[in-house]
Amino acid sequence: MNVKKIPDIIIGRLPVYLRALQRMADNGAKTTSSQELGEHVGISAAQIRKDISQFGEFGKQGTGYSIQFLIDKLREILKVDRVWDVVLIGAGDLGHALANYNGFQNRGFRVVAIFDNDKNKVGQKIGEFTVEDTDTMLERIKSMGVKIAMTTVPASAAQEVADKLVQAGVRAILNYAPVSLNVPENVKVQYTDPSTNLQRMTYYL
Amino acid sequence: MNVKKIPDIIIGRLPVYLRALQRMADNGAKTTSSQELGEHVGISAAQIRKDISQFGEFGKQGTGYSIQFLIDKLREILKVDRVWDVVLIGAGDLGHALANYNGFQNRGFRVVAIFDNDKNKVGQKIGEFTVEDTDTMLERIKSMGVKIAMTTVPASAAQEVADKLVQAGVRAILNYAPVSLNVPENVKVQYTDPSTNLQRMTYYL
DNA sequence: TAGATTGTTAATCGATTAACAATC
DNA sequence: TAGATTGTTAATCGATTAACAATC
DSSP states (O other): OOOOOOOHHHHHHHHHHHHHHHHHHHTTOOEEOHHHHHHHHTOOHHHHHHHHHTSOOOEETTTEEEHHHHHHHHHHHTTOSSOEEEEEEOOSHHHHHHHHOOTTTTTTEEEEEEEESOTTTTTOEETTEEOEEGGGHHHHHHHHTOOEEEEOSOHHHHHHHHHHHHHTTOOEEEEOSSSOOOOOTTOEEEEOOHHHHHHHHHTTO | OOOOOOOHHHHHHHHHHHHHHHHHHHTTOOEEOHHHHHHHHTOOHHHHHHHHHTSOOOEETTTEEEHHHHHHHHHHHTTOSSOEEEEEEOOSHHHHHHHHOOTTTTTTEEEEEEEESOTTTTTOEETTEEOEEGGGHHHHHHHHTOOEEEEOSOHHHHHHHHHHHHHTTOOEEEEOSSSOOOOOTTOEEEEOOHHHHHHHHHTTO
């Protein structure tokens, strides 16, 4: 009864709200309204109130939402009120960028290992990490108990890597390769590929 | 009459179809069905037929769709039957990755210039490019007539950069910074930020 | 108290799915 | 001809918006 199923589309908007709220907090703001938050993220005030109210009554009539309180609640809902270990597969340019990315801090994530199948890259240092061989990936991920992976491998290798990740117990994959992945129902995949994103805009030009 | 407005959500799926079709073509396939394509991209056959039929009758009863014909049509619809010049703002790790990305080839895009405001980076070589100063960005983009930009600048600089891009005539921005941008109605923005993408999955873990 | 803004309900709008005649 | 699969219509399902009582 408690667990009415929340639509994916609402879950997908929460990180955007969270990001905007954290920005407001950084700027020293203490409270906000659905109206103001909506202007920041380009979503109607009604929708923001509806989305948030799925999870509880977090606002106050007349005054709106306490920014810090709402941040805490959203982090809890999204389960980013902790730090998730993430593995990175593919030590190319994009792999380097993600390994060095400092935007994971305070957002709930940290990279813990990087793998590549290129023997020339294995052993190489990337920041504080040493690139590991994909041959050892399955066991390493299992033993670390990592549930989240980011893949920056070529399209031709992506499905094979995904299969291995799933086998190792990974349940969420952020896939930078330009292919749709075939995974079991209980594994989530997010796709992000520059060409596809650009192609979503050219129609309107 | 001719121009019934096509929903954004349909336009957003077309690049995914296109990507899958190009992959099938690479594998030597000649025809496909809404059923088969749907299995590849995780979308129902009915929806694929409905989406495609918005633009014409591209299939044949009994045999399905000619892959090459459908590719050509989708490229035309999405306006990627040409090569778009794209500028890149921000010459950090991610900027490097995008500058060297070879997935733009045959997808309708090519990077033509890279800008950064860090005087230490200006003049530096990235592949075949020389990093240019953002001070000269506005004039350069205007004179080149570039309509598409990718931004990999820090969140704090993103809005300012976006304003300049819009002023220079850019109409589509692929924004890697973790902030929502404020732009005029006739400018399209696509967001892609690793933390936000990861946060869309942790809820389900 | 007066003004502001929430949470929620009902109304609207839009997207997805099911089904099937048409036809290759 | 028999089988397959499209394009499209109608039915269903889900998401968004408008409106407002409740209340800070």
